[in-house]
Amino acid sequence: MTTKELEKFALEIRLATVECIKSRGFGHIGGSLSVCDALAVLYGDIMNVDPKNPAKPDRDKFVSSKGHAGPAVYATLALKGYFPKEQLLTLNQPGTNFPSHCDMNKTPGVDMTTGSLGQGTSEAVGLALGDKLQGRNCTTYLMVGDGEANEGQVWEAAMFTAAKKLTNLVWLIDWNKKQLDGYVSDILEPFDFEEKFRAFGFDACTIDGNDVAQLKEALSKKATDKPIAIILDTVKGKGVTEVEEAAGNHSMNVGAEVFDGWIEEIKGKLAALEA
Amino acid sequence: MKIVYNGEKDSRQFKNVIGETVEALLKADDKVVWLDADLMGCSGTNKIKDDRVINCGIAEANMAGIAAGLSAAGMKPYAHTFGPFASRRCYDQVFLAAGYAKNPITMIGTDPGITAAFNGGTHMPFEDVALYRALPEATIFDITDVPMLEAALKMAKDMPGVKYIRVPRKDSYQVYEDGAEFTPGKAVVLREGKDGVIVASGIMVHEALQAAEKLAKDGIEMAVIDPITIKPLDVETIRAYAEKTGLVVVAENHNYIGGLTSAVQDAVCGMALKFGYVAVEDKFGEVGPVDYLRTQYDLTDDHIVKVVKGLK
Numbered sequence A: 001m002t003t004k005e006l007e008k009f010a011l012e013i014r015l016a017t018v019e020c021i022k023s024r025g026f027g028h029i030g031g032s033l034s035v036c037d038a039l040a041v042l043y044g045d046i047m048n049v050d051p052k053n054p055a056k057p058d059r060d061k062f063v064s065s066k067g068h069a070g071p072a073v074y075a076t077l078a079l080k081g082y083f084p085k086e087q088l089l090t091l092n093q094p095g096t097n098f099p100s101h102c103d104m105n106k107t108p109g110v111d112m113t114t115g116s117l118g119q120g121t122s123e124a125v126g127l128a129l130g131d132k133l134q135g136r137n138c139t140t141y142l143m144v145g146d147g148e149a150n151e152g153q154v155w156e157a158a159m160f161t162a163a164k165k166l167t168n169l170v171w172l173i174d175w176n177k178k179q180l181d182g183y184v185s186d187i188l189e190p191f192d193f194e195e196k197f198r199a200f201g202f203d204a205c206t207i208d209g210n211d212v213a214q215l216k217e218a219l220s221k222k223a224t225d226k227p228i229a230i231i232l233d234t235v236k237g238k239g240v241t242e243v244e245e246a247a248g249n250h251s252m253n254v255g256a257e258v259f260d261g262w263i264e265e266i267k268g269k270l271a272a273l274e275a
Numbered sequence B: 001m002k003i004v005y006n007g008e009k010d011s012r013q014f015k016n017v018i019g020e021t022v023e024a025l026l027k028a029d030d031k032v033v034w035l036d037a038d039l040m041g042c043s044g045t046n047k048i049k050d051d052r053v054i055n056c057g058i059a060e061a062n063m064a065g066i067a068a069g070l071s072a073a074g075m076k077p078y079a080h081t082f083g084p085f086a087s088r089r090c091y092d093q094v095f096l097a098a099g100y101a102k103n104p105i106t107m108i109g110t111d112p113g114i115t116a117a118f119n120g121g122t123h124m125p126f127e128d129v130a131l132y133r134a135l136p137e138a139t140i141f142d143i144t145d146v147p148m149l150e151a152a153l154k155m156a157k158d159m160p161g162v163k164y165i166r167v168p169r170k171d172s173y174q175v176y177e178d179g180a181e182f183t184p185g186k187a188v189v190l191r192e193g194k195d196g197v198i199v200a201s202g203i204m205v206h207e208a209l210q211a212a213e214k215l216a217k218d219g220i221e222m223a224v225i226d227p228i229t230i231k232p233l234d235v236e237t238i239r240a241y242a243e244k245t246g247l248v249v250v251a252e253n254h255n256y257i258g259g260l261t262s263a264v265q266d267a268v269c270g271m272a273l274k275f276g277y278v279a280v281e282d283k284f285g286e287v288g289p290v291d292y293l294r295t296q297y298d299l300t301d302d303h304i305v306k307v308v309k310g311l312k
C-alpha cells in the first residue's frame, strides 16, 4: 500500500474503533487509538494473512499483549473482511464474540487470548518458537503496552527472545507515555526503552508510532542475528483531539453525542485525505 | 448486631469507602502502607496525599513480595489490585513471602466473580477464594456491605497471617448498621427460620435475603447466615443450624469447587441433611453486564428459591 492508502486505512480503523466503543458507551479508547497506525501497516502491508482462512498455520501472527486494545484489533479484522463490520457493534453485549480483551476462541482472526497484562509476551514467544520448530516461514508481531512493561514477565519473555535468537518475533512497544492511573514516568519510570531492549540483546529503534511511513520502513526490515524491537513513540488517544487531551483517557464513558463528535472529526480527516 | 437491610441499594460506592477508610488508617497508624498496582483509581486511593501510598505499577507479584518485605520491616501493608491479580497472579509470592514466612499482609482483590462484568473472563475470578482457602492461617472476607468493608479493613491491620478481602468496586445493599463490629470466624444470623438455612456471602447475601422473603410467602421459613469470614469458618453456628433444620443451601459468587460451598460441605460432613448450592458450575467467566451474568451463572434469588424447593 502507498503511504496515503495506509493513512486512509488507519483512519478507517480509528473510525470503526470509535463506532465499536460507542455501541457500548464506554471502553478502552486511549490504548486502542494509539495502535491504529501500527495495525494499519501490519494488516495492510506487512503481514501474510488470509481472512478466508484465519487458521492457516503458516500465516503471520499478531498478539496484542495489551489485550484491552481489543476494539482496535476487531476494527482492523472487520475491515480486512474476517467478519461483517456490524458485528463490531456487539462489543461487550451479552453473548458477544467481541469482549473488552482479545479472545482467540471468540473472534475470527485473533491469534492469542490476552487481558492479564504481561502474559501475551510469553504467549507470543511460544507462537514464534512453535512456528520456528515446525519450520514455518512466518513472523509473529507482538504489541506491548508501556505500562504493561511494568510486569516482570515482559522482561523474562524479552530475555528469552534474544537469548534464543527468536528472530521471527518482532516486539512493538506502544510508548504512549500513559497507563491507567496516569503517566508511566510518574508511576514506574521505565527510563529508556530503546536502550533497555538493546541491553537485552535486541536490534532496537524508536520511531514515530503514529506515522505509517516510518512504521512501514521499520517493519519491512528483516532481522539478522538479533530480534527486532521497535519502540513506538505514540500518543494515547491519537486521532481524536478530545481523547488525546483528556487527562484520564484510558477508558472513557461518554454520551452518544460526544462519540458522534469524535466520529465527525475522524470522518473530516478521511474526507480531507481523499480530497 | 442490628440488621438494617431493606432491599435498597446503598448510595455509597465501595471504592470510595476504601479510599476514605484507608486515609483514616494512614492517619491513625504510621505503620500502615497502601500498595497499588496501577488501579488506584479503582480503589479510590488516588486522591490520598501520603508517602505511604505507593503505586507499584502493573507488577502484582512484585507488589506482593514488597508487601511481605515491608511487613518484615515492621510495617502493616495493604496491597490492592483486581481479584484475579490479587490471587492467581501473585499467589506464590503471597504464599511464601507472606504466609509461610509469617509476614502479615492484607491483600485486597476488587471485582470478584461476576462483578468483573465488562472486563470479562480474563478478569473474573471464580477461584480466588479456593486459592486463599488453601493458604494456611489465611483469613478471607467476602464483603457484603459498606459497614463490613470498613470493619474488615480496620481489623485486618493488626491481624496475623495473610488476609484476603474480596470486594466489588461499586454497588451494594446495606445489611449491617453503620459502625458494626465483626469477629473473624463468627457468623452473623441475618434471619431465623426453622425449615432450612441459606449460608451466603458477599453479593449473594442480598440474593439470599430476597429468596428467603419469597420462600416465606410460600410458607418456607429459611434462616440466612453470613459467615463474615469464609476462612476461618464458623463451623459451630453452621452445624447448629444444619442440625436444627436439616437443610443447607450455600450461595456464593465463586466456583462451587473450593469456595464457600466446599467450606460448608467440610463443616457439615457426616451430618444427615439435605444439601444444595447456588454457585458457579465449574465454568470460566465471560464478558457482559452484571445482570446478564447473574442469570447466565444462575446466581439469583430465584435460583436459590428453586434449589431450596427442589430439596424440600
Ligand SMILES: Cc1ncc(C[n+]2csc(CCOP(=O)(O)OP(=O)(O)O)c2C)c(N)n1
Pocket: A030, A031, A032, A034, A066, A068, A115, A116, A117, A118, A144, A145, A146, A147, A148, A149, A174, A176, A178, A179, A180, A236, A250, B037, B038, B039, B058, B060, B085, B089
Ligand atoms: C495483570 C494485570 N494487571 C492489571 C490490569 C488492569 N489494567 C488494564 S489496562 C491497564 C493499564 C495499561 O497501561 P498500558 O500498558 O500503558 O496500556 P495503554 O496505555 O496502551 O492503554 C491496567 C492496569 C490488567 N489488565 N492486567
Ligand SMILES: [Mg+2]
Pocket: A031, A145, A146, A147, A148, A174, A175, A176, A177, A178, A179, A236
Ligand atoms: Mg500506555
